[in-house]
Amino acid sequence: MDVFGSFALVLAFLCAAYAFVGGVAAILTRHPLLIKSARQAGFATCALIFLATGSLVYLFFSDNFSVAYVVSHSNRDLATFYKIAALWSGQEGSLLFWSFLLSIYVFSVLLAYRNKNGELMPYVGVVMAGVQIFFLTLNNFVASPFKVLGTPAANGAFDLVTRTDGNGLNPLLQYPEMVIHPPNLYSGYTGFTIPFAFALAALLARYPGEKWIHLTRKWTMIAWCFQSVGILLGAHWAYAVLGWGGYWGWDPVENASLLPWLTGTAFLHSVMMQEKRGMMKVWNVWLVFTTFMLCILGTMLTRSGVVSSVHAFARSSIGTWFVGFLAVIFLVCFTAYIYNRDYLKSENQLDSVVSRESSFLFNNLVLLVACIAVLSGTLFPVFSEWLSGSRISVGSPFFNKVNIPLGLLLLFLTGVGPLLAWRKTSFDSLKRNFGWPAITGVLAGAVAVILGVREFYAVVCLTLCVFVAVTIGMEFYRGAKVIRARSGASLVASAIDLTMRNTRRYGGYVVHMGMVLIFVGLMGAAFNRDTQKDMQLGSSLQIGPYTLVLQSFDQKAEKNYTAERMIVEVLRDNKPVMMLYPERRIFHGNEPSGTMVAISSSWREDLYVVYAGQNPDTQAPVIHAYLNPLVKWIWFGGAVVVFGTLVALLPNRRAVLVLSGAQQSAAAPPLTQVLNPSMSLREGHD
Amino acid sequence: MKKQVKFGIGIGVVVLSMAVLAWLGYGESKTYYHTIAELQTLKGADLTHRMRLGGTVQPGSIHRFSGRVDFVLQGEGKTVPISYVGSDPLPDTFVDNSQALVEGRPASDGRFVAEHVQAKCASKYEAAPGGDRSTPSDPTQRSTM
Numbered sequence: 027m028d029v030f031g032s033f034a035l036v037l038a039f040l041c042a043a044y045a046f047v048g049g050v051a052a053i054l055t056r057h058p059l060l061i062k063s064a065r066q067a068g069f070a071t072c073a074l075i076f077l078a079t080g081s082l083v084y085l086f087f088s089d090n091f092s093v094a095y096v097v098s099h100s101n102r103d104l105a106t107f108y109k110i111a112a113l114w115s116g117q118e119g120s121l122l123f124w125s126f127l128l129s130i131y132v133f134s135v136l137l138a139y140r141n142k143n144g145e146l147m148p149y150v151g152v153v154m155a156g157v158q159i160f161f162l163t164l165n166n167f168v169a170s171p172f173k174v175l176g177t178p179a180a181n182g183a184f185d186l187v188t189r190t191d192g193n194g195l196n197p198l199l200q201y202p203e204m205v206i207h208p209p210n211l212y213s214g215y216t217g218f219t220i221p222f223a224f225a226l227a228a229l230l231a232r233y234p235g236e237k238w239i240h241l242t243r244k245w246t247m248i249a250w251c252f253q254s255v256g257i258l259l260g261a262h263w264a265y266a267v268l269g270w271g272g273y274w275g276w277d278p279v280e281n282a283s284l285l286p287w288l289t290g291t292a293f294l295h296s297v298m299m300q301e302k303r304g305m306m307k308v309w310n311v312w313l314v315f316t317t318f319m320l321c322i323l324g325t326m327l328t329r330s331g332v333v334s335s336v337h338a339f340a341r342s343s344i345g346t347w348f349v350g351f352l353a354v355i356f357l358v359c360f361t362a363y364i365y366n367r368d369y370l371k372s373e374n375q376l377d378s379v380v381s382r383e384s385s386f387l388f389n390n391l392v393l394l395v396a397c398i399a400v401l402s403g404t405l406f407p408v409f410s411e412w413l414s415g416s417r418i419s420v421g422s423p424f425f426n427k428v429n430i431p432l433g434l435l436l437l438f439l440t441g442v443g444p445l446l447a448w449r450k451t452s453f454d455s456l457k458r459n460f461g462w463p464a465i466t467g468v469l470a471g472a473v474a475v476i477l478g479v480r481e482f483y484a485v486v487c488l489t490l491c492v493f494v495a496v497t498i499g500m501e502f503y504r505g506a507k508v509i510r511a512r513s514g515a516s517l518v519a520s521a522i523d524l525t526m527r528n529t530r531r532y533g534g535y536v537v538h539m540g541m542v543l544i545f546v547g548l549m550g551a552a553f554n555r556d557t558q559k560d561m562q563l564g565s566s567l568q569i570g571p572y573t574l575v576l577q578s579f580d581q582k583a584e585k586n587y588t589a590e591r592m593i594v595e596v597l598r599d600n601k602p603v604m605m606l607y608p609e610r611r612i613f614h615g616n617e618p619s620g621t622m623v624a625i626s627s628s629w630r631e632d633l634y635v636v637y638a639g640q641n642p643d644t645q646a647p648v649i650h651a652y653l654n655p656l657v658k659w660i661w662f663g664g665a666v667v668v669f670g671t672l673v674a675l676l677p678n679r680r681a682v683l684v685l686s687g688a689q690q691s692a693a694a695p696p697l698t699q700v701l702n703p704s705m706s707l708r709e710g711h712d
Numbered sequence: 713m714k715k716q717v718k719f720g721i722g723i724g725v726v727v728l729s730m731a732v733l734a735w736l737g738y739g740e741s742k743t744y745y746h747t748i749a750e751l752q753t754l755k756g757a758d759l760t761h762r763m764r765l766g767g768t769v770q771p772g773s774i775h776r777f778s779g780r781v782d783f784v785l786q787g788e789g790k791t792v793p794i795s796y797v798g799s800d801p802l803p804d805t806f807v808d809n810s811q812a813l814v815e816g817r818p819a820s821d822g823r824f825v826a827e828h829v830q831a832k833c834a835s836k837y838e839a840a841p842g843g844d845r846s847t848p849s850d851p852t853q854r855s856t857m
Contacts (some may be wrong), residue, residue, distance in 0.1 A: 172804055188748070212764045376715060376719065377715075378715070379715065379719065379722070384719070387719070388722065388726070391723055391726060391727075392726065395726065395727060395730050399730065399734055401732075407745060415745075416740050417744065417745035417746075417747070418744050419742070419745065419764070420737065420738055420742055420743070420744065421741035421743065421745045422741065423740040423741040424734065424737030424741045424742075425737070426737070427733040427734065427736055427737035427740075428730050428733050428734050428737060429729070431729070431733065432730065435726070485758050502811045558799065558800075638800070638801050639801035639802075640801070641801070648801055650800075685786070707767045
């Protein structure tokens with residue numbers, strides 16, 4: 027099976043090379059058979075990558091311990107669930123998994139548009155094949171997952187070695203989140219290849235901007251959604267498993283996943299300027315180029331350890347390949363831009379400072395400044411070494427100082443932007459749209475101050491969260507009221523009807539609402555408390571309103587680890603509330619220990635209790651307790667964001683018929699109006 | 713032109729205030745990476761920086777006192793005595809011969825006072841995604857192709 031997998035990968039490489047070269051030839055000659063054969067080669071590449079991935083999965087399931095990668099990441103005892111996760115738990119498998127996910131996207135794109143957009147698709151195919159060639163080069167020649175174990179024999183031959191059992195999977199990775207987090211994040215990283223391929227193809231083919239943007243919108247949203255979920259799951263894993271009491275540490279790898287999310291979010295917003303007003307064309311093209319390059323950079327930071335991460339000590343040579351690939355991407359994009367920049371002329375200019383356009387502009391500015399700040403902070407050790415010879419890193423204070431105000435500014439724009447009219451907004455409409463939200467927001471902030479909250483950012487955040495939530499609520503209410511007046515249905519049914527008529531707009535509002543909830547959760551971090559104490563049986567520790575009493579402490583030998591277990595009783599106002607069971611697992615052999623955090627989560631706060639080891643002097647067990655307010659809102663907000671994105675991906679209930687007609691006539695200027703028939707509900711918005 | 717000026721001012725305010733905040737954050741949190749050999753050649757103001765050192769824990773050098781753990785970190789043939797004064801218990805991975813990263817400042821008596829210690833054993837696992845991989849302790853590897 028390892029030979030089969032290797033062959034599949036080599037053939038995939040050859041097919042991708044043909045798809046690329048044949049595609050270029052097809053573009054130059056316009057020969058229909060060449061176009062078709064290049065496309066078929068694209069399909070074949072994907073199919074072969076599926077086969078290679080399948081054979082690696084088979085090697086894991088059949089416990090084939092002659093393959094180095096299987097030995098390093100699995101053993102016979104490993105649960106089935108985690109044998110799948112073992113696929114992406116190391117370097118070689120992760121890179122194959124990248125190719126695999128990319129192939130799913132490429133396959134879907136080739137299939138969906140096989141008879142459409144004839145003048146654009148050959149270019150798209152070439153760009154996608156180019157990206158696949160790079161990853162297949164890594165899979166085949168740099169980090170092959172199908173290497174077998176062997177020892178050199180006396181006669182110079184190579185004797186194969188088969189182990190009886192593997193080393194097993196790192197226990198830190200044996201958590202459900204770790205099974206779903208990497209596929210999500212990688213689906214995000216790989217997914218941005220598609221808008222990138224379309225943008226570059228459109229630029230090369232001088233294809234109309236609003237058309238490629240329309241084509242890629244759903245692909246971008248899918249990638250964005252996966253990226254968002256991946257980031258949140260990663261944060262949740264860090265929170266629930268690593269046991270340091272937080273969910274985000276500005277670790278290089280975390281930052282790497284945030285960077286394309288920031289530019290991707292900027293892109294999702296700024297394309298609306300191009301769709302509606304024909305502006306920002308150069309900006310949009312470069313945003314999507316940048317997003318893709320940041321995805322490659324993110325993969326590189328994750329896989330190469332260029333910047334020492336919390337858990338990274340050594341370095342790997344694979345970084346050089348990625349740097350080379352990034353340079354190639356940049357050169358290709360830059361050349362394409364220089365040759366075809368006249369096609370990206372803007373059709374309109376900004377009319378007013380208080381307009382939808384300017385809110386998008388500032389939204390993009392904020393996201394981009396945040397991206398630059400995070401990027402420069404992450405790569406600071408590398409740059410400072412180049413410039414001054416000394417490696418300097420920056421920590422959380424740097425990232426927090428910049429990103430907290432930027433986040434709040436973004437939150438403000440989230441509330442304001444969607445309600446400003448295109449071109450110019452009148453004072454009356456400002457008053458009508460923002461009067462109540464502003465009043466309730468300020469009231470909420472004032473109440474918080476009266477109740478004794480003194481953290482400046484937290485008060486601002488609360489004010490803005492209420493402000494934005496009320497603007498969104500009012501939007502739904504007003505629209506639903508109009509529908510109710512016509513149909514007589516209930517307000518909730520009308521709101522659902524309203525959403526289904528313009529899924530893009532109201533799904534977008536739901537996503538915004540989810541972001542508000544996430545901000546509420548992040549705001550809680552301003553009030554985090556923690557305390558640590560050496561405990562004896564029966565002794566207690568006070569944190570916030572809770573008293574923790576150590577009821578029992580013992581050691582229990584399990585199959586491959588020894589568990590040091592605590593039973594902690596939690597009292598509130600001297601009444602027992604619950605029992606918590608923090609635990610530490612000392613794995614046999616020279617392996618890292620695992621912390622099993624006990625978390626009691628409510629909407630108000632998380633009580634997070636860690637068994638932090640024994641005091642070396644007294645051998646007393648140490649409890650580290652954290653009280654983290656509002657954390658649950660982050661995970662809930664994430665679910666709302668996903669829900670909103672799915673709503674926005676649905677076709678509009680009424681526009682479906684009109685849409686297909688409009689596409690055939692291909693009349694570009696009226697398209698945007700036809701797409702949003704329900705816009706007549708309120709003039710001047712969206 | 714007036715509109716452009718307004719936009720320019722808006723953009724300028726955002727970018728400038730962020731630059732100031734970034735500078736403040738940088739000053740507060742910058743940490744220098746040094747090797748043990750480099751540490752011994754540092755002079756003057758360079759010795760007052762917050763810094764991070766990486767090395768291997770010398771076997772038998774760990775001595776625990778109340779409120780402090782002393783050990784010796786070695787690398788590139790040089791050694792440096794470390795006093796760990798942080799409040800968190802040392803990680804379980806912190807044992808003789810483990811790789812350790814310490815963060816803190818050099819003291820005037822030649823010791824290095826560390827506030828944070830991270831440690832990693834020679835593991836049979838590859839590091840977590842997010843971490844980096846260590847060389848697998850397998851026999852020679854060979855590709856089938």
